[in-house]
Amino acid sequence: MLRIALLMLFRDKAKYMMLIVGLTFCSLLMTQQASVFCGLMLWTSATVRNIGAKVWVFDAKVEQVNEVIPLREIEVTRVRGVAGVEWAVPLYVGIEQARLSDGSFQNVQLVGLDTATFVGRPMEITKGRIEDLRLPDAVIIDQVGVDKFHKKGITIDIGTTFEINDKTARVVALCHANRSFLGQPYVYTTYDRALQFAKPQRKMMSCVLAEPKPGVTATELAVRISRLPGLQAYERDDLFWDTIWWYIKNTGIPISFGTVVLMGVIVGIAIAGQTFYLFILDNLRYLAALKAMGARMPILAAMVFLQSFSVGFVGFGLGVGLTSIFGYKVLKTEQPPFFMPWQVPVFVAVIIILICCFSAAIGLRQIAKLEPAVVFK
Amino acid sequence: MSPHDALKTGPDTVAVAVRDVTKSFPNGDAATYALRDVSFEARCGELTMIVGPSGCGKTTLLSVICGTLGIDSGSIQVFGKTLGTMSASEVTGFRSKNVGFIFQQFNLIPTLTVVENVSIPLILQGWNYRQAEEKAATILQDVGLGERLRSFPKQLSGGQQQRVAISRALVHDPKLIICDEPTASLDAKTGHHALELLKKSACAPDRCVIVVTHDSRIFSFADWIAEMEDGRVVKSCSASQYHHA
Numbered sequence: 001m002l003r004i005a006l007l008m009l010f011r012d013k014a015k016y017m018m019l020i021v022g023l024t025f026c027s028l029l030m031t032q033q034a035s036v037f038c039g040l041m042l043w044t045s046a047t048v049r050n051i052g053a054k055v056w057v058f059d060a061k062v063e064q065v066n067e068v069i070p071l072r073e074i075e076v077t078r079v080r081g082v083a084g085v086e087w088a089v090p091l092y093v094g095i096e097q098a099r100l101s102d103g104s105f106q107n108v109q110l111v112g113l114d115t116a117t118f119v120g121r122p123m124e125i126t127k128g129r130i131e132d133l134r135l136p137d138a139v140i141i142d143q144v145g146v147d148k149f150h151k152k153g154i155t156i157d158i159g160t161t162f163e164i165n166d167k168t169a170r171v172v173a174l175c176h177a178n179r180s181f182l183g184q185p186y187v188y189t190t191y192d193r194a195l196q197f198a199k200p201q202r203k204m205m206s207c208v209l210a211e212p213k214p215g216v217t218a219t220e221l222a223v224r225i226s227r228l229p230g231l232q233a234y235e236r237d238d239l240f241w242d243t244i245w246w247y248i249k250n251t252g253i254p255i256s257f258g259t260v261v262l263m264g265v266i267v268g269i270a271i272a273g274q275t276f277y278l279f280i281l282d283n284l285r286y287l288a289a290l291k292a293m294g295a296r297m298p299i300l301a302a303m304v305f306l307q308s309f310s311v312g313f314v315g316f317g318l319g320v321g322l323t324s325i326f327g328y329k330v331l332k333t334e335q336p337p338f339f340m341p342w343q344v345p346v347f348v349a350v351i352i353i354l355i356c357c358f359s360a361a362i363g364l365r366q367i368a369k370l371e372p373a374v375v376f377k
Numbered sequence: 378m379s380p381h382d383a384l385k386t387g388p389d390t391v392a393v394a395v396r397d398v399t400k401s402f403p404n405g406d407a408a409t410y411a412l413r414d415v416s417f418e419a420r421c422g423e424l425t426m427i428v429g430p431s432g433c434g435k436t437t438l439l440s441v442i443c444g445t446l447g448i449d450s451g452s453i454q455v456f457g458k459t460l461g462t463m464s465a466s467e468v469t470g471f472r473s474k475n476v477g478f479i480f481q482q483f484n485l486i487p488t489l490t491v492v493e494n495v496s497i498p499l500i501l502q503g504w505n506y507r508q509a510e511e512k513a514a515t516i517l518q519d520v521g522l523g524e525r526l527r528s529f530p531k532q533l534s535g536g537q538q539q540r541v542a543i544s545r546a547l548v549h550d551p552k553l554i555i556c557d558e559p560t561a562s563l564d565a566k567t568g569h570h571a572l573e574l575l576k577k578s579a580c581a582p583d584r585c586v587i588v589v590t591h592d593s594r595i596f597s598f599a600d601w602i603a604e605m606e607d608g609r610v611v612k613s614c615s616a617s618q619y620h621h622a
Contacts, residue, residue: 003506004489004497011488289484292445294473294501296466372445375480376436376557 001295005303006310008283015279019272019311020318026268026355027319027348030261032326034344037257039337045243046178047093048236050186051111051120053209054218056239057088057225060232062207064246065239066181068093070203075231079208082224084216089114092194093206095184099163100154108145108187109180110164112194119209122188128158128173133190137161137170142177144334145185164197179334181247265351272315273359276308280363284370292372300367305360312356320345391454392553392585393419393442398451400437411437413608414451421552424576424586424598426616429605435589436557438605442587443476443555444468456552473501477546479575481558483538485530491541492517492526498549516544520574536567543575554579556588560595572598596620 009016042049047065048056057079059069079088092112097105113120113133121130122140132138146156154160160171169187177186189197195204210233212221218235225233234242248254280287287300327338395417401408411434419425427435440446441453444460453460456475460468477498485494495513500506514526520540530538539559546554559575560568572595579586588599596602602619604612612619 001497001500004486004493004500007493008486008488283486285482286484286486289478289480289486290497290501292443292472292478293498294469294476296469299501373440375478375484376440376445 001290001299001303002306005306008286008303009279009307009310012279012282015275015282016311018275019279020315022271022275023268023312023315023352023355024318024322026264026272027316027352028322029264029267029319030348030351031320031323031340031344033257033260033264034347035323035327035338035340036336037253038341038344039339040181040253041244041247042339043179043181043337044247045240046180047109047111048240048243050122050177051091051209052123052236053091053120054212054236055210055221055225055233056236057208057210057231057233058206060230062232064243066243067246068206070201071205071207071231072203073205075205076208078228078231079210079225079233082221082228084213084221084224086211086213087117087119088208088210089117089119090191090205091120091207091209092191092198092204094194094198095182096164096187096197096199098169098187099166100149100152101162102152102154104152106145106148106152107182107184108141108164109184110194110197111186111188112191112198113188114209115190115192122175122177122186124176126174126176128171130173132172133188135170135172137168138172138189138193139164139169140173140175140188141171142175142186144177144179144183145187146174148185165199167197169197179337265355268352268355269358272311272355273362276311276359277362277366279307280304280366284366285375287367288370288372288375291367291370292375297368301360301364304363304367305356308356308360308363309353312352316349316352320348390421390456391418392421392456393417393587394452394454395438395442396452396454398438398441398453399449400434400441400446401449410608412441412448415605415608415610417603417610417613419585419587419601421585422580422582423600424580424588425601425603426596426599427587427589427603427605428591428593428596430591433605434608435591435605437608439555439557439587439589443478443553444472473498474549475552477549477551477554477579479539479542479546479554479556479559481561483530483542483562485538485541485545487530490527490529491522491533494530494541495545495548498545498551502549513544513548516548517541520544520578534567535563536570539563539567539571540574543571543578547579552584554584554586556586556590558590558592559588560590560592565594568592568595 059071062069076088076090094110095107096110098108099105118130141156149156156171158171161168212218222233222235327340330336330338395415398412398415400412401410427438429435441448492510492513495517496509499509499512517523517526522540559571563571576598599616602616603610
């Protein structure tokens with residue numbers, strides 16, 4: 001009877017299409033918005049992913065990576081003194097203003113790397129050499145910067161110069177870096193030069209990056225360093241998630257995206273539930289005839305659930321497929337942010353299953369109440 | 378008692394025995410009686426008609442005979458099986474195997490083809506889909522619809538739809554055929570042809586056909602007629618006696 005159930009559904013083209021469109025739209029809305037949300041959250045922790053150190057040490061009041069409370073440089077030595085530290089280096093991270101050759105301005109995320117080791121260096125140098133960062137005025141700029149400058153009519157390549165806070169910066173290499181939350185290009189230089197580019201303050205160092213000795217886990221080391229007065233150390237993944245949770249708790253972003261996802265659920269329930277209910281109502285006399293002919297309730301329930309889940313499956317597949325196409329297109333431009341972890345389709349699948357169960361249940365309620373004798377009326 | 382136990386069938390065997398059956402429907406604080414102490418028999422090898430004006434209880438009697446409706450009191454035996462002693466599930470199974478239905482509005486599923494509609498009773502009994510369609514196609518050939526196997530019900534005339542309904546009722550070789558106003562949706566000529574086909578293909582020595590109708594033009598097809606009035610069987614006799622009376 002399951003084949004009969006599918007034939008009944010597929011051949012009622014108007015309702016079938018309506019159900020598919022409703023569930024596809026619902027699935028698309030939820031998957032796309034959830035993926036954009038995840039992408040946006042990834043942007044918030046771009047610095048953690050770009051630098052990649054195992055242990056990060058901040059001022060004790062810092063709650064996430066984009067919040068900088070400058071430290072004294074002596075803190076590097078204090079961190080090096082903690083048992084289990086293999087090495088520790090200073091890092092400068094700050095938003096600075098770059099002035100282009102045509103006089104226009106562009107905010108950049110300036111990253112000052114330890115001169116000796118280049119710890120936190122860009123993961124992928126697309127042109128040039130990292131070693132050239134030791135040359136005078138040298139900076140490395142990421143592809144976002146290249147694109148942003150290009151939009152302003154300036155072509156960035158090796159040898160191009162611009163100013164950061166009135167000091168000359170010369171591009172010695174190009175790199176690829178994860179895009180930051182506010183979209184400023186990452187500009188890498190040495191720590192000492194970064195302090196020259198930045199506006200002078202009493203304390204300048206943003207944080208200390210540390211590596212645990214073999215046999216010591218990053219988490220253990222973070223706990224040990226955090227015992228130092230005035231410092232708070234994070235293991236990389238903890239900092240990544242703390243940053244994301246900070247944005248979830250302290251901004252309206254989750255509510256905004258959550259509202260759209262909720263709308264997707266409501267649209268799904270409204271369209272799919274109502275259409276499926278009408279589909280059952282339209283077929284009620286035939287289902288009653290089947291009941292009279294000896295179809296037991298479990299068979300009818302299986303038929304209804306199969307019908308419901310088959311439209312759910314198709315709608316889910318189309319929705320996730322369309323979102324993937326959307327993601328494929330936007331990943332090329334990196335705007336809007338897009339990241340679809342496996343949890344997103346699973347979450348959407350669960351919602352679609354619930355919608356299908358709800359739709360099938362309201363239809364089944366009608367069938368359960370149905371007396372087979374009504375076929376004689 | 379299992380629906381699969383052997384049934385008592387054969388020429389002149391009492392196929393359906395209704396004894397002192399009362400059926401009421403709640404109507405506020407009171408009850409409306411659709412059947413009052415009805416007793417009635419239908420035999421194998423005969424086409425029995427239950428006739429009477431609208432609202433006299435014909436359809437209710439049909440419903441309780443096939444077990445789609447319960448009763449307040451009395452007993453109903455179908456081929457020796459007492460429906461009241463069976464569980465709801467057993468009654469459903471009994472109906473699936475032994476009862477064929479022809480409904481007033483045909484109730485052919487519009488999104489299924491003719492052959493798919495006819496194969497449903499077999500699929501309900503667990504037949505393989507392909508074998509069920511082959512058997513359905515054979516019976517549709519017999520009723521002259523061999524060329525319309527893949528047509529949908531709405532593409533057929535009323536008479537053709539009735540032939541499909543008859544095929545669906547007979548495809549699983551049931552022992553009891555229940556017809557509810559089989560000519561109500563047909564013109565006189567088509568209705569006459571439908572009854573001819575029903576009589577020819579459904580009536581057999583080990584089978585009982587019960588037709589509910591108020592269409593006096595088809596009374597001539599009956600072997601036995603039970604006339605109802607106000608929830609009671611007021612006359613039950615052979616068709617020839619009925620016509621002479």
